[in-house]
Amino acid sequence: MSTNHIFGTDNLIDDATLSILTGTANTQYPLSNLKIPITSKVFRSTGATVEILVDTGASNPVNGFMLVGDNVVGLGLDTVSIYGSTTTGFGGADEIEIDLNEDNNFGFKVLTEVTFRYWKIVLDSTVYCELSNIYLGKTTSITTNAIALGSFKYSKVQNANITTNNYGNKFITTYNTQKKLQGSIKLLNETEYNTLRDIRDDYKKTTPMFFITDPDNYLGTNSKFIYSGYFYFTSDALFTNTHPGLWSSSLSLLEVS
Numbered sequence: 304m305s306t307n308h309i310f311g312t313d314n315l316i317d318d319a320t321l322s323i324l325t326g327t328a329n330t331q332y333p334l335s336n337l338k339i340p341i342t343s344k345v346f347r348s349t350g351a352t353v354e355i356l357v358d359t360g361a362s363n364p365v366n367g368f369m370l371v372g373d374n375v376v377g378l379g380l381d382t383v384s385i386y387g388s389t390t391t392g393f394g395g396a397d398e399i400e401i402d403l404n405e406d407n408n409f410g411f412k413v414l415t416e417v418t419f420r421y422w423k424i425v426l427d428s429t430v431y432c433e434l435s436n437i438y439l440g441k442t443t444s445i446t447t448n449a450i451a452l453g454s455f456k457y458s459k460v461q462n463a464n465i466t467t468n469n470y471g472n473k474f475i476t477t478y479n480t481q482k483k484l485q486g487s488i489k490l491l492n493e494t495e496y497n498t499l500r501d502i503r504d505d506y507k508k509t510t511p512m513f514f515i516t517d518p519d520n521y522l523g524t525n526s527k528f529i530y531s532g533y534f535y536f537t538s539d540a541l542f543t544n545t546h547p548g549l550w551s552s553s554l555s556l557l558e559v560s
Contacts (some may be wrong), residue, residue, distance in 0.1 A: 309413070309514070309515040311514065314439065321337065324354035325352070326348050326354060326432075340436070342436060345379070347431055347432065353432050354423055354425050366441050370383065370411070370437045371408055374435075378409075378433075384424075385422055386425075393421075407529050413518055445491070452516070454486045481560050484532075487552070492548065495550075496550040510535075511534060513531075514531065
């Protein structure tokens with residue numbers, strides 16, 4: 304079984320200029336919150352539809368778009384579409400509908416690579432639109448026939464504060480949960496090894512990134528959403544030279560909250 308592990312690195316949003324084309328931003332939840340690597344810092348509109356202009360500053364190749372909502376509240380959206388253009392006018396631009404999954408607080412679209420400077424993001428909801436973080440750019444993929452896709456484990460970390468008194472009574476303060484992913488990548492060739500090593504060196508345990516384990520949905524219903532998200536690495540990089548010219552590694556990721 305072969306598939307791609309997709310890393311959302313080198314995010315064009317980080318250095319882009321964001322502005323509102325139509326609609327209004329809630330002044331307490333500005334567009335600038337989209338660049339803060341904390342999902343609880345959200346952008347929110349005052350109405351049911353808003354259009355965001357993304358100026359990346361130059362023509363850049365793009366083959367992926369991803370988004371997450373608040374880790375506690377989830378996606379505050381019904382539909383999302385994006386449009387690319389060489390100018391700030393989007394007449395004739397193709398609509399690209401983003402696949403959303405509210406249960407797993409994630410949305411994405413894998414694109415045939417295109418090159419544009421400007422992007423329009425159209426958000427629709429019933430009352431107001433809310434969004435935490437987005438990725439736009441040229442993704443990095445690890446592709447090999449020996450990826451251990453079945454090794455990936457998904458769990459939820461329960462962030463609850465539990466105290467017990469002398470009588471055994473529990474007092475529980477419930478906080479958010481965080482998605483945790485663990486798995487192995489086996490038999491990386493030299494190019495793949497260098498790619499993954501560079502990602503680990505750049506992002507370490509301090510900078511979050513987007514990651515899609517199973518974009519082709521091999522593992523089951525909605526696995527392309529379940530095994531995806533906005534994550535930190537939780538361990539240092541470890542590579543094993545299993546055969547001449549081949550390496551294996553492991554991933555341990557914790558969802559950003």
